[in-house]
Amino acid sequence: MTGQRTIEQISPDEAIAILDFGSQYSQLIARRVRECHVYCQIFRHDEEPSVIQSFAPVGFILSGGPASVYDHAAPRLPAYLLETGKPILGICYGMQLLAYELGGQVMPATHREYGPADLSVCDPHDPLFHDLPSTLRVWMSHGDQVLALPPGFRKLASTASAPIAAFGDEQRRIYGLQFHPEVVHTSYGVQILRNFLYNVCGCQGTWQPASFIAKSIASIRKQVGSSKAICALSGGVDSTVAATLVHRAIGDRLTGIFVNHGLLRLGEAEYNLDLFRRHLGLHVIYVDAAERFLEALRGVSDPEEKRRIIGHEFIRIFEAEARQCGEVRFLVQGTLYPDVIESNAADTRAAARIKTHHNVGGLPAKMELVLIEPLRYLFKDEVRRIGKELGLPDEIVHRQPFPGPGLAVRIIGEVTKERLDLLRAADAIVTSEIKAAGLDKDIWQYFAVLTPIRSVGVMGDGRTYAHVLAIRAVVSEDGMTADWARLPPDLLARISTRIVNEVPGVNRVVYDITSKPPSTIEWE
Ligand code: XMP
Numbered sequence: 377m378t379g380q381r382t383i384e385q386i387s388p389d390e391a392i393a394i395l396d397f398g399s400q401y402s403q404l405i406a407r408r409v410r411e412c413h414v415y416c417q418i419f420r421h422d423e424e425p426s427v428i429q430s431f432a433p434v435g436f437i438l439s440g441g442p443a444s445v446y447d448h449a450a451p452r453l454p455a456y457l458l459e460t461g462k463p464i465l466g467i468c469y470g471m472q473l474l475a476y477e478l479g480g481q482v483m484p485a486t487h488r489e490y491g492p493a494d495l496s497v498c499d500p501h502d503p504l505f506h507d508l509p510s511t512l513r514v515w516m517s518h519g520d521q522v523l524a525l526p527p528g529f530r531k532l533a534s535t536a537s538a539p540i541a542a543f544g545d546e547q548r549r550i551y552g553l554q555f556h557p558e559v560v561h562t563s564y565g566v567q568i569l570r571n572f573l574y575n576v577c578g579c580q581g582t583w584q585p586a587s588f589i590a591k592s593i594a595s596i597r598k599q600v601g602s603s604k605a606i607c608a609l610s611g612g613v614d615s616t617v618a619a620t621l622v623h624r625a626i627g628d629r630l631t632g633i634f635v636n637h638g639l640l641r642l643g644e645a646e647y648n649l650d651l652f653r654r655h656l657g658l659h660v661i662y663v664d665a666a667e668r669f670l671e672a673l674r675g676v677s678d679p680e681e682k683r684r685i686i687g688h689e690f691i692r693i694f695e696a697e698a699r700q701c702g703e704v705r706f707l708v709q710g711t712l713y714p715d716v717i718e719s720n721a722a723d724t725r726a727a728a729r730i731k732t733h734h735n736v737g738g739l740p741a742k743m744e745l746v747l748i749e750p751l752r753y754l755f756k757d758e759v760r761r762i763g764k765e766l767g768l769p770d771e772i773v774h775r776q777p778f779p780g781p782g783l784a785v786r787i788i789g790e791v792t793k794e795r796l797d798l799l800r801a802a803d804a805i806v807t808s809e810i811k812a813a814g815l816d817k818d819i820w821q822y823f824a825v826l827t828p829i830r831s832v833g834v835m836g837d838g839r840t841y842a843h844v845l846a847i848r849a850v851v852s853e854d855g856m857t858a859d860w861a862r863l864p865p866d867l868l869a870r871i872s873t874r875i876v877n878e879v880p881g882v883n884r885v886v887y888d889i890t891s892k893p894p895s896t897i898e899w900e
Contacts, residue, residue, distance in 0.1 A: 397443070417431065437466075468518050481523040495541055498533055499530075504551055592750050605630045607619045609633065611644065613763060618708050618750050638670060777820070787825075822850075825846040842884070844886060863887070
């Protein structure tokens with residue numbers, strides 16, 4: 377990517393730095409802190425001290441991690457940390473590290489403790505456990521544990537298997553928790569984090585949609601000056617919210633480009649255009665490239681190859697259109713924080729590439745454009761809240777995610793016009809029935825998948841040999857993990873009957889009952 381990023385757009389009044397020691401829960405910690413209306417960012421545990429210094433956190437949270445403090449290569453406490461004199465909360469490995477480095481004793485694990493435990497709080501007046509019951513159900517997931525307190529520390533809570541399950545030094549404002557307050561299985565977990573943020577760090581809760589919007593608009597205005605910007609629109613929540621913010625900041629100097637790759641759902645191109653017109657008031661260039669994409673995809677069955685072709689075509693079209701817009705300096709993208717975290721972590725965690733994601737938020741612009749990424753530090757639920765605050769209607773704010781390569785990854789095998797039409801018709805039935813049942817807001821995604829399998833059926837008096845269509849509906853918080861939705865059997869029956877009756881070429885409907893992992897949400 378040659379588009380370079382310019383000034384950061386976030387300048388929070390108060391912020392927490394989360395130092396990541398390799399925990400699978402680091403993102404969750406960040407989300408919980410944000411839920412408490414306190415801004416935070418995740419940093420690698422060995423981040424440059426100058427980066428942390430310019431972030432100017434009012435406190436630190438040390439995440440858990442897979443290491444043992446006794447491992448030869450175990451991550452250590454950064455040298456600057458204690459010198460800052462700021463409050464610190466160590467969770468799991470973070471707690472053990474504090475104990476170990478401050479002169480306590482850590483007991484190497486003989487076995488792992490994983491699951492729920494009952495926590496007895498020693499002192500209900502302690503700032504961390506203030507206003508909480510004296511016994512709490514908490515979630516444990518650890519090997520080592522703290523055996524002896526470091527000098528100056530008090531024991532704050534215990535469980536049957538962890539005599540020091542929480543400790544603190546009120547003077548130095550350093551705390552440790554052996555359990556995970558960030559997971560939903562810990563009752564009052566968010567309250568404990570809130571107590572740390574408000575009672576220990578002195579936070580005021582300034583992270584609010586309205587102030588984010590005001591600051592973001594001011595910063596975009598300053599950044600763009602009198603120049604022009606362009607933005608790829610898909611109709612999805614992220615690009616729509618990003619475009620709306622930038623439009624508020626620079627008005628008509630922003631132009632949207634909507635490339636219809638012909639892989640959209642029934643009526644979606646018209647719907648999107650109408651949506652842009654009604655709610656964004658933005659000048660949008662519409663490019664109907666359906667034929668071109670179909671041609672490029674002819675004879676291609678491999679999922680990664682489809683993704684590669686679609687991404688490539690998309691960029692070529694987008695660039696050609698952008699050139700028509702004249703002197704443009706900026707490109708608006710709807711990149712979200714999880715993508716940023718994942719790419720920052722990519723060199724430390726050997727994540728296998730599961731799918732090449734293509735979307736309008738990931739345009740590898742070869743043009744020399746400077747990126748504006750107003751949502752770069754936001755989680756999806758925050759983007760939805762910002763969208764709502766910006767006055768965008770629920771139909772946009774709660775729109776379900778749709779993959780950049782569209783229906784191409786929901787047609788297993790070659791993409792043809794006939795198969796697209798068939799899938800669109802079936803998908804429209806799934807959508808309308810789930811909406812009619814009032815379940816659309818509870819389900820993260822629901823859609824139809826066209827399988828390459830044909831099966832024998834009987835219709836009227838005749839034998840049929842036609843497509844098997846699959847229905848996928850999942851519940852999820854963030855798309856990273858998901859469970860199949862327990863749709864009512866009557867609803868499934870209605871969907872199945874309607875599809876087989878109304879969509880020629882389908883004689884069998886199956887329901888996908890796999891979670892993610894081990895499956896993914898999309899079939900390709
Ligand atoms: P998977 O299938 O990997 O999908 O479990 C996780 C989430 O990502 C969406 N998805 C995509 N989104 N470009 C996107 O913008 C893509 O190429 C892409 N592939 C999958 C998927 O719909 C789900 O919400």
